Amino acid sequence: MNGTRTQSVQTLCILLIFTLFAAASLLLVLIGANVYRGVSARMDENDSIRTSLSYVANKVRTGDETGEIAVEDEGKIRSLVLLSRYGGDVYKTYLYWYRGWLTESFLAADQPFVPGDGEKITRLAGFSVKQTGRLLTVSATPNGGKPISISVCPRSS
Amino acid sequence: MKRHSGIHSFFLEMILVLLFLSVSCAAVLQLFSAAHATARRSAELNAAMVLAQSAAETVQSAETPADLDRLFQNGRKKQEGKASVYTADCGADGSPAGQNAAYRVETAVRTSDAAPGVMLEAKITVSSGDGSSRRELFTLNTKKYFPG
Numbered sequence: 001m002n003g004t005r006t007q008s009v010q011t012l013c014i015l016l017i018f019t020l021f022a023a024a025s026l027l028l029v030l031i032g033a034n035v036y037r038g039v040s041a042r043m044d045e046n047d048s049i050r051t052s053l054s055y056v057a058n059k060v061r062t063g064d065e066t067g068e069i070a071v072e073d074e075g076k077i078r079s080l081v082l083l084s085r086y087g088g089d090v091y092k093t094y095l096y097w098y099r100g101w102l103t104e105s106f107l108a109a110d111q112p113f114v115p116g117d118g119e120k121i122t123r124l125a126g127f128s129v130k131q132t133g134r135l136l137t138v139s140a141t142p143n144g145g146k147p148i149s150i151s152v153c154p155r156s157s
Numbered sequence: 158m159k160r161h162s163g164i165h166s167f168f169l170e171m172i173l174v175l176l177f178l179s180v181s182c183a184a185v186l187q188l189f190s191a192a193h194a195t196a197r198r199s200a201e202l203n204a205a206m207v208l209a210q211s212a213a214e215t216v217q218s219a220e221t222p223a224d225l226d227r228l229f230q231n232g233r234k235k236q237e238g239k240a241s242v243y244t245a246d247c248g249a250d251g252s253p254a255g256q257n258a259a260y261r262v263e264t265a266v267r268t269s270d271a272a273p274g275v276m277l278e279a280k281i282t283v284s285s286g287d288g289s290s291r292r293e294l295f296t297l298n299t300k301k302y303f304p305g
Contacts, residue, residue: 010168013168017172018171020175021174024179024182028182042199042200046200049203053207133218135215
């Protein structure tokens, strides 16, 4: 009778240790998944911000000629417009936010602007451009993040 | 007796496995916490670089050295030796923030004669945290020449 009782206690202990082992393993996997999700989301957020802001800032710097950079409203869409000349023809590069994407359109100056025809650059929750004096302020909002702004001063302005 | 010894050895093995698991857990959790801290530092550095770059571009947009007072009017100004230091507490988006500001941008500006004009040198420092826990995140130097 005593032997059977001892055996039951030992079996119970083994089961308890097994349960502890399984629970610890599960907890570790859950914590790991949560941390990975957080790190991954932060990296995505960083990447989309860095890509969009650096892309626009570098576009402004490469197109930095007198009067060639402007902020224009095309219908309901506010876009940053960069003028360029190739072989005597004038072209416009539009940078704007359209349906969740930072989008770029490169068109001849006399062609109509169609927002849906642009090339998608990076996914963003929001994007805006404003001009204050000589400074152009570009704001980008990553998905699920806060907006971040960068100022660019065109040297030709 | 034989059965007893079998249970005992299994019991002992399970305890050893559990011990090994707890040591592994400790190591893995440390790795997770390091990954989390690295990701947070990377995000902070990214925001600090953007803020410093914006401050440098603001300095570049000045038409005269005196114009800086207007451009940095959102911050505080103090004199440190020959340098004017503009301090702005702001959020990650660069908008002015109060006591709970995530970042502090300090722009130390020094002007010197460079005939026939004036050379303006600015050292921009972005930091985060409060008081003694303030950490310097990013520093950027810029210069602008104003022809006389």
